[in-house]
Amino acid sequence: MQKTESATALARTLERIGRACVAGVEEVGTWAAVLGEATFWTVAGRAFGQPVRMAAVFREMMDIGIRAIPIIAVMSATIGVMLAIQGIYTLRIFGAEWSVTIGIALSMTREFAPMITGILVAGRSGSALAARVGTMKINQEIDALDVMGINPVRFLVAPALIALLVMVPALTFLADVTGLLAAGLYVRSALDISLPAYWQQIFEFLNLNHLVHGLGKSFIFAVLIGLIGIVNGSSVSGGAEGVGRVTTRAVVQAISAIIVTDMFFAFVVTR
Amino acid sequence: MASPHSSPRGKAIEVEHLETQYGSRKVLKNVSLAVDDGEIMVVMGGSGSGKSTLMRAILGLQRPTAGTIRVLGEDIAGLGTRKMAALRRRFGVAFQGGALFSSMTVGDNIMLPLREHSDLDERTMEIMARIKLEVVNLAGFENLMPSELSGGMLKRAAFARAIIMDPKILFCDEPSAGLDPVVSSTIDDLILRLREAMDMTVVVVTHDLDSAFKIADRITILDEGRILFVGTPDEVRAQKNQRIQDLLNRRPPEEALDPEAYLRRLTGESPSGEPVS
Numbered sequence: 061m062q063k064t065e066s067a068t069a070l071a072r073t074l075e076r077i078g079r080a081c082v083a084g085v086e087e088v089g090t091w092a093a094v095l096g097e098a099t100f101w102t103v104a105g106r107a108f109g110q111p112v113r114m115a116a117v118f119r120e121m122m123d124i125g126i127r128a129i130p131i132i133a134v135m136s137a138t139i140g141v142m143l144a145i146q147g148i149y150t151l152r153i154f155g156a157e158w159s160v161t162i163g164i165a166l167s168m169t170r171e172f173a174p175m176i177t178g179i180l181v182a183g184r185s186g187s188a189l190a191a192r193v194g195t196m197k198i199n200q201e202i203d204a205l206d207v208m209g210i211n212p213v214r215f216l217v218a219p220a221l222i223a224l225l226v227m228v229p230a231l232t233f234l235a236d237v238t239g240l241l242a243a244g245l246y247v248r249s250a251l252d253i254s255l256p257a258y259w260q261q262i263f264e265f266l267n268l269n270h271l272v273h274g275l276g277k278s279f280i281f282a283v284l285i286g287l288i289g290i291v292n293g294s295s296v297s298g299g300a301e302g303v304g305r306v307t308t309r310a311v312v313q314a315i316s317a318i319i320v321t322d323m324f325f326a327f328v329v330t331r
Numbered sequence: 332m333a334s335p336h337s338s339p340r341g342k343a344i345e346v347e348h349l350e351t352q353y354g355s356r357k358v359l360k361n362v363s364l365a366v367d368d369g370e371i372m373v374v375m376g377g378s379g380s381g382k383s384t385l386m387r388a389i390l391g392l393q394r395p396t397a398g399t400i401r402v403l404g405e406d407i408a409g410l411g412t413r414k415m416a417a418l419r420r421r422f423g424v425a426f427q428g429g430a431l432f433s434s435m436t437v438g439d440n441i442m443l444p445l446r447e448h449s450d451l452d453e454r455t456m457e458i459m460a461r462i463k464l465e466v467v468n469l470a471g472f473e474n475l476m477p478s479e480l481s482g483g484m485l486k487r488a489a490f491a492r493a494i495i496m497d498p499k500i501l502f503c504d505e506p507s508a509g510l511d512p513v514v515s516s517t518i519d520d521l522i523l524r525l526r527e528a529m530d531m532t533v534v535v536v537t538h539d540l541d542s543a544f545k546i547a548d549r550i551t552i553l554d555e556g557r558i559l560f561v562g563t564p565d566e567v568r569a570q571k572n573q574r575i576q577d578l579l580n581r582r583p584p585e586e587a588l589d590p591e592a593y594l595r596r597l598t599g600e601s602p603s604g605e606p607v608s
Contacts, residue, residue: 108413110447195433204430207390207502208444209416215447 087295091287094213098221101214110211116219124185124220125227129234132180136235137242139172140164144243148250157251161261164243166270173235174274175322178281181228182314186289189220190310193293194303202294221286228282229275236274277325281318288314341368342401343500343532344389349398351384358384360556362398371526371533373543376553377578382536385553386502389534390424391415403499420448423493423531427505429485431477431492437464438473441492448496463491466528467521483514490521500532501525507539519545540579544568552578 105111147160193216196202205212244258292310296302344366351359359381366372376382387393389400391407400407405418431440441460445451451459457473464470467487472480480488486506493501503522507515519542526533537543543550544564552559552567554574560567567575577583 108416110416199428199433200426200430201432203387203390203392204424204426204432206392207419207422207424208447209419210443210447211412211416 087291090291090295094217094287094290095221095283097213098218101211101218102222105214105218110214112214112218112222116215117222120219120223121227123188124181124223125231128181128184128227128231131184132177132231132235133238135176135180136168136173136239139176140168140239140241140243141246143167143172143239144246144250148247160247160251161258162265164240164247165262165266168239168243169236169266169270169274171274171322171326173239174232174278174281175318177228177232177235177278178285178318178322179315181224181231181281182285182288182318183311185220185224186285186314187307187311189286189289190293191303191307192216193290194296194306197294197296198299198303217286217290220290221283224282224286225279228285229278232275232278233271236271273329277322280321280325284317284321285314288317341404342366343368343370343403344534345399345401346385346389347399347401349385349388349400350396351381351388351393352396358556359388359395362553362556362558364551364558364561366532366534368532369526369530370548371522371535371546372549372551373535373537373547374551374553375537375540375543375578377538379555380553381556382538382553383504386504386534386536390422390502391419420444420496421499422502423496423498423500424502425486425489425493425504425506427508429477429489431485431488433477435477436473437469437475437477437480437488440477440488441473441495444492444496459495460491463495464488466494466525467491482509483518486510486518487521490518490525494525494529494531497529498531500534503533503535503537505537505539506535507537507542512541515539515542516545518542522546540581554578 101108101110102112143164144160147163148157151157151160151163193202196216202212205215240262244255244262247253247258248255289310292306292313296306298305342365344364346362346364349359349362349364350357362381362385364385374382374385384393388395389402389407391400391410395408402418403421405414407415407418410418431437432443435443438457438460441463442456445456445459449456460473461470464473467490469484469487469491472484472488477485477488490503501522506518506522510518522533522535523546525531533546535543535546544567547564549561549563550567551561552575560570560572560575562570568579570576
C-alpha cells in the first residue's frame with residue numbers, strides 16, 4: 061500500500077516537472093511567434109494595408125528611451141565611480157593603480173553599461189509593457205482591436221519592439237559615455253591625472269570591438285525585454301490581481317534573462 | 332415591442348453545427364442558427380450557457396472545434412488575414428465593459444477605425460466622430476478620457492465607436508450589464524434607433540429578460556451549450572418547455588438527481604477514471 065502511494069507521489073512529481081517543462085517550451089515558442097509576427101507586420105504591413113505607424117514608434121521611443129535618460133545617466137555614472145574606487149583599491153595592492161583605466165574602459169563598455177541599461181529598461185518599460193498589454197486584455201481592448209480589423213501585434217507590439225531595438229543600444233551608448241566620464245572625474249582626483257590624459261589612456265585601450273560587444277548585447281537585451289513583457293502581459297488571467305502578477309513576473313524574467321544571456325554571450329564571444 | 336420582419340431577406344449570419352470547447356469541456360454543442368438581414372436577434376441564456384462563446388466564435392475571436400460560420404456570406408474559417416480584416420470592418424462590436432482604449436480620449440477612440448482604415452483627413456474624421464457621438468447622445472464628450480465617463484456613457488461611447496464605419500452587423504455583448512434599469516432602457520432604445528437609422532442587423536447577447544423582450548425580433552435561447560428555442564418574443568412566452576418557463580420566471584432549474592455523477596464529482600474523477608482538472 062505504502063509502495064503504491066510513494067509511486068503515485070513520484071508519478072505526480074514527474075508529471076509536475078513534465079508540465080512545467082512543456083509550459084516553458086511553449087512560452088519560448090510564443091516569444092518566437094510574437095517576434096516573427098512583429099517582424100512580418102513591420103516588413104509587410106504596408107502591403108496588407110496595416111503599416112506600423114511611425115507616430116506610435118516615436119511615442120514608444122519617447123517613453124522607453126528619452127524619459128529613461130536621467131536615471132540611466134545617474135546609474136551609469138554611479139557604476140563608473142564605483143568601478144574606479146574598487147579598481148584603484150584592488151590595483152594598489154600591486155602598486156599598479158595607474159592601470160585602472162584599462163579596467164574601467166573595458167568593463168564599462170563590455171559589461172556594465174549594457175547590463176545596467178538592460179536592467180533599468182526592463183524595470184521601467186518591460187513592466188509597463190506587461191501591465192499595459194495585461195490591462196488591455198482584461199478590458200477586452202485587445203479583442204476590440206481584433207474585431208476592428210486592427211492587428212494587435214502590428215498596433216501594439218511592433219512599435220514597442222522597434223522602439224526598444226533603437227533605444228536600448230542608444231541608452232547603452234549614453235551609459236558608456238557617462239560611466240567613463242564619471243569614472244574619469246574620480247580617477248582625476250584620486251590619482252591626480254588630468255582628464256584629457258585619462259581620455260587618452262581610455263582610447264588607447266578601447267577599440268570599436270569592445271563597444272560593439274556591449275552594443276551587440278544590448279540589442280539582444282532589447283528583444284528579450286520586449287518579448288518577455290508582451291508574452292507575460294498577454295498571458296494574464298484573473299483581473300487586476302493577475303495584471304500585478306504578470307508584471308512582477310515580466311520584470312523578474314527579463315532581468316534573469318538579461319543576466320544569463322550576458323554570461324552566455326561573454327562566454328561565446330570572448331573564447 | 333418590435334415587429335418581426337416579414338419580407339424575405341438574405342442571411343447575415345449562418346451558423347451550422349457549431350461545437351467549441353475549452354480544454355476538454357464542451358461549451359457549445361451542435362449549435363445551428365441563422366440571423367436574417369436587418370433583424371434584431373437576441374441570444375439569451377444564463378451564465379455559462381455559452382452565449383458569449385457563441386458571439387466570440389462568430390466574431391472569429393475563438394476557433395470552433397467543428398461546424399461552419401458564415402458571416403455576410405463568407406465562411407470565416409477559410410478567410411486569410413487580409414480578407415478577415417476586411418470582413419471585420421463591416422462589423423461593429425460594443426463590448427460589455429465598453430473596451431475603450433484607456434490611453435486615448437473618447438474622440439480618438441471613436442476615430443481609431445477611421446484612422447486605421449481610411450485616408451480621410453483629420454477634420455472629416457472629427458466631424459464623423461461628432462456625428463456618431465450625437466447619435467448616441469454624447470455630444471461634446473469627445474475630449475474626455477474613458478475613465479471620466481459613467482457606466483452608461485461608456486457603453487454609449489462604445490456604440491459610437493462600433494458604428495463609426497457604418498457596419499452591416501452590430502454585435503452587443505450584455506448591453507445592460509452593470510447598469511440601472513433606467514439607463515439600461517435608454518441603451519435598448521438606442522439599439523432600436525440605430526437599427527432604424529442605419530438598417531443594420533443587430534445581434535445582442537444578454538441575460539436581461541426585459542431588454543430582450545423589448546428589442547428582439549427573434550430570441551434564441553441557449554441552455555448548457557444547446558439551442559433550446561428560436562422564435563419571436565410572443566412565441567417564447569407561449570412556450571410550454573419547462574426550462575424556458577424557468578428562465579422566464581427566474582426560477583433556478585431543478586437539479587436532476589444523478590447519484591453516480593454526484594459521487595464522481597465528490598471523488599474528483601471523470602467517467603474514464605482520470606482526475607478532472
